[in-house]
Amino acid sequence: DYLNRIRQTERQIGSFLHVSEENALREAAEIDAKIERGEELGRLAGVVIGVKDNLCTVGMPSTGGSKILDGYRPAFDATAVRRLKESGAVVVGKTNLDEFGMGSTTEASGFQVTRNPWDVSRVPGGSSGGSAAAVSSRQCVVSLGSDTGGSIRQPASFCGVVGIKPTYGRVSRFGLMAYASSLDVIGCFGSSVTDAAILLSVISGHDRYDATSSKQEVPDYAACLVSTKKLEFKPLKGLRVGVIRETLGDGVDAGVISSVQAAISHLEELGSVVTEVTLPSFSLGLPAYYILASSESSSNLSRYDGVRYGNQVVADELSSLYGDSRGQGFGSEVKMRILMGTYALSAGYYDAYYKRAQQVRTLIQKSFKAALDENDILISPAAPTAAYKIGEKVNDPLAMYAGDVMTVNVNLAGLPALVVPCGLVEGGTAGLPVGLQMIGAAYNEVESLSYGVQDP
Ligand code: GLN
Numbered sequence: 001d002y003l004n005r006i007r008q009t010e011r012q013i014g015s016f017l018h019v020s021e022e023n024a025l026r027e028a029a030e031i032d033a034k035i036e037r038g039e040e041l042g043r044l045a046g047v048v049i050g051v052k053d054n055l056c057t058v059g060m061p062s063t064g065g066s067k068i069l070d071g072y073r074p075a076f077d078a079t080a081v082r083r084l085k086e087s088g089a090v091v092v093g094k095t096n097l098d099e100f101g102m103g104s105t106t107e108a109s110g111f112q113v114t115r116n117p118w119d120v121s122r123v124p125g126g127s128s129g130g131s132a133a134a135v136s137s138r139q140c141v142v143s144l145g146s147d148t149g150g151s152i153r154q155p156a157s158f159c160g161v162v163g164i165k166p167t168y169g170r171v172s173r174f175g176l177m178a179y180a181s182s183l184d185v186i187g188c189f190g191s192s193v194t195d196a197a198i199l200l201s202v203i204s205g206h207d208r209y210d211a212t213s214s215k216q217e218v219p220d221y222a223a224c225l226v227s228t229k230k231l232e233f234k235p236l237k238g239l240r241v242g243v244i245r246e247t248l249g250d251g252v253d254a255g256v257i258s259s260v261q262a263a264i265s266h267l268e269e270l271g272s273v274v275t276e277v278t279l280p281s282f283s284l285g286l287p288a289y290y291i292l293a294s295s296e297s298s299s300n301l302s303r304y305d306g307v308r309y310g311n312q313v314v315a316d317e318l319s320s321l322y323g324d325s326r327g328q329g330f331g332s333e334v335k336m337r338i339l340m341g342t343y344a345l346s347a348g349y350y351d352a353y354y355k356r357a358q359q360v361r362t363l364i365q366k367s368f369k370a371a372l373d374e375n376d377i378l379i380s381p382a383a384p385t386a387a388y389k390i391g392e393k394v395n396d397p398l399a400m401y402a403g404d405v406m407t408v409n410v411n412l413a414g415l416p417a418l419v420v421p422c423g424l425v426e427g428g429t430a431g432l433p434v435g436l437q438m439i440g441a442a443y444n445e446v447e448s449l450s451y452g453v454q455d456p
Pocket residue numbers: 100101102103104126127146147148149150151152179293404
């Protein structure tokens with residue numbers, strides 16, 4: 001069914017860089033055989049899943065959306081992917097992304113543009129735009145994405161699906177192509193909170209191949225949801241919700257504000273105690289993020305030298321082998337980030353940019369901690385606008401970066417956040433979805449997930 005659906009819709013949407021029919025049918029047949037033999041099935045047995053192409057997968061190409069890795073086939077699975085396979089999931093293909101995760105529209109993919117299923121003249125968001133569009137158009141049940149500064153939450157918002165960015169360290173990054181290692185997190189897309197919660201339980205937990213992966217116990221997220229659902233009367237009674245004042249003002253579309261406000265009123269009706277919180281350093285998050293993410297990426301991307309991985313240009317000298325392989329392999333957004341990051345890390349500029357940005361990061365972490373001491377969850381829109389037109393911001397990178405204002409702070413603070421659809425604004429034929437972001441305390445994914453699922 002899902003392969004048929006992909007055949008019908010893929011030409012219009014373009015979610016996948018690679019669809020593995022053979023692989024999917026073989027894995028599905030293995031599940032059938034297990035059922036016949038009466039064997040125990042894994043938690044995701046037969047669940048069709050798309051995987052962002054910056055995650056390494058055995059038997060399928062893994063390009064990170066970059067021409068420099070065109071044709072690269074890893075010899076190992078990312079830990080998150082291995083856990084999926086062990087639980088019986090059927091990996092149907094690899095989804096499109098902005099090259100190495102750098103972008104907010106999926107237009108910076110080295111291969112193709114992905115279109116928003118709600119209106120194919122619009123972007124699906126990014127960088128995990130392929131994973132969001134695939135779930136939104138029912139090409140797969142759930143999908144994996146990665147989130148360095150919003151790459152799960154903003155496309156979830158644009159495509160009207162659920163997205164969860166777990167706490168930094170909750171999911172092993174082994175096998176995820178590094179963009180900015182202190183910010184990168186693997187997370188989930190689903191068409192319901194329960195689906196995303198089940199997927200998160202499967203991929204979470206310590207991994208000896210990633211020293212930053214946490215040893216904290218992993219709850220059964222979906223089971224936690226069921227128990228909160230059983231509370232019949234005023235299920236959110238007493239829940240302390242802090243609305244981040246800085247996220248509902250200038251620069252945010254009126255339709256987005258009114259959808260989020262309707263969600264806030266709904267939470268109040270369900271018994272939540274809603275107050276306004278201010279995060280004074282909120283607006284500093286965007287510049288700090290772009291300095292830190294570019295700096296880390298300039299270092300991480302030095303491994304793509306045309307020798308160890310991917311495409312190599314024939315050259316007479318070693319320096320032109322490096323230069324030409326990188327020059328031809330990387331797209332312009334990636335080159336811009338490498339230049340910005342190298343600049344920010346240079347002697348003489350380091351203190352003014354990188355060090356300063358790290359100090360701002362500490363300020364942001366502290367202000368979130370203080371706000372989450374007083375509140376169970378914090379709320380904001382997931383993005384200042386709904387999905388915009390393809391091409392609208394390609395020549396204006398600063399305008400595109402500004403669209404990440406709602407999400408980057410959460411990565412700087414390492415916190416978990418859930419995005420659920422909360423309304424529609426005008427556009428397309430059926431309207432365009434708006435996402436509500438719920439931010440929880442570190443390692444408290446359950447809180448934000450549970451509140452996302454409530455619906456009387
Ligand atoms: N849009 C942001 C960037 O370009 C975030 C991307 C991401 O989370 N991978 O850096």
